[in-house]
Amino acid sequence: MRHTWIGQPLTVLALVVLVVNDHVLKAAWPGFVTGKLSDVAGLVLFPALLDLVVRRAKVSIAVTGVGFTLVKTTATGAWLASEAWTAVWGPSRVLADPTDLLALPALWVAWWAYRHPVSVHKAVVFLVVPPAVLAVAATSAAPIDWPYEAHNVESDGDEIVVHTSGGYGYGGDRIAYRTRDGVTWHKWIVLEEPEPVTRACLTDVCYRITPGRLRVDEGRDGRWTTVWQIPDKVRDRLARSDPEIPYHGGEPVGAVSVAVTERLVVAANGTDGIALRDAQGTWHRLGLGPDGFAATLAAPLTTPGRYDVLDDVAVAALAAALLAVFTGTRHPLALIGGALMVAGLRFGLGMAESWGPLALVNGMLLWLPGGGLVAWGVTLAAPPARLAAVTVASGLLGGLVVLGPYAAWSHGWPDFYAQAGDLARVAFILIATAGAVAGFLTSRSR
Incomplete structure (x- = not known):
């Protein structure tokens, strides 16, 4: 058998x-x-x-x-x-x-x-x-390496204490690093830590951070001057340079806390590590790893931004193609079936991370009947064969124009990820509309 x-x-x-x-x-x-x-x-x-x-x-x-x-x-x-x-x-x-x-x-x-x-x-x-x-x-879903993150900093006498988290598997331990000179660090395991502060003072000088940005301001006599910063457009790419950051939740690259002693000023900058001003007044950007802080661990400022938009590209390509099919057949079954197929693909891809294979199965429950309805509508409408070429072209262009702005953003233009998203949406609307018009004209000329 x-x-x-x-x-x-x-x-x-x-x-x-x-x-x-x-x-x-x-x-x-x-x-x-x-x-x-x-x-x-x-x-x-x-x-x-x-x-x-x-x-x-x-x-x-x-x-x-x-x-x-x-x-x-x-x-x-x-x-x-x-x-x-x-x-x-x-x-x-x-x-x-x-x-x-x-x-x-x-x-x-x-x-x-x-x-x-x-x-x-x-x-x-x-x-x-x-x-x-x-x-x-x-069996292969092993714990991932969570990004190392400096999520708080405080002063303890003449020492700076930086509280961190992250690493392989990301257990419950919270690691702190203590230093007096910014060069030698001592590792500690802590159970409690104070609330982060955005402003710290020492006699007549204060330092402040702007949460979410990579910038430190110095205040003297009521006047504030920026003494260290990384441009926002660079921070936007750094926020997506690590493939694990999306799983971490949000964009944890940016200042969250600041502390000062007689010799040092330190700002905790999330997954970007820390910004440290030493006793000579020189600022250093230090990355964080399993053994502590080092300048070599900091991501290069020229690092391309990571864009995980293949799900959106797939959905956009399918939607543009099916819109051309509907306008080419002008049959309601093609519209209903196309909507079910797009919804099934969106649901299956969007929930795969949290639901695993079950999301793909549920997505197919929408995809398969939707595909059947589209095929039925096309059979009843009997559009000209060249509509297939219009459909394929519309789908390919619909996916490419969504992908293009993100790829361009990763290499320097536009400046921000959100702007790439806006450009992708506008470009998709234009291409999808053009594909729909082409599908309609193809069928009309029958």
């Missing part, structure tokens, strides 16, 4: 081990054994799952082995796997680790399970496949 590999007892056992190890044992006993156990179970389970599509056992095992090796031994392979699992499952990080290749003999177990099939009812296959897919996806 076909499809017995996925229902073979060893394969089902691998599924159970994978789920229990990832969600129970790793948390209780993290270490080498539980880390490798997931790899072993995954290598037994994945070929059987892949073979449901490939239907060639040797090919399924070979693809699994080669793919696993590339992911675990190359930075490119690990990055591609991370991006793939992030798209399906939400923020994920697959780490290259050559020691995981110790699990490769598990492929022999997978081959043995294939060669010793057990007759099972198809209902068992349908029951095993969904949790197997989810287990394989979830």
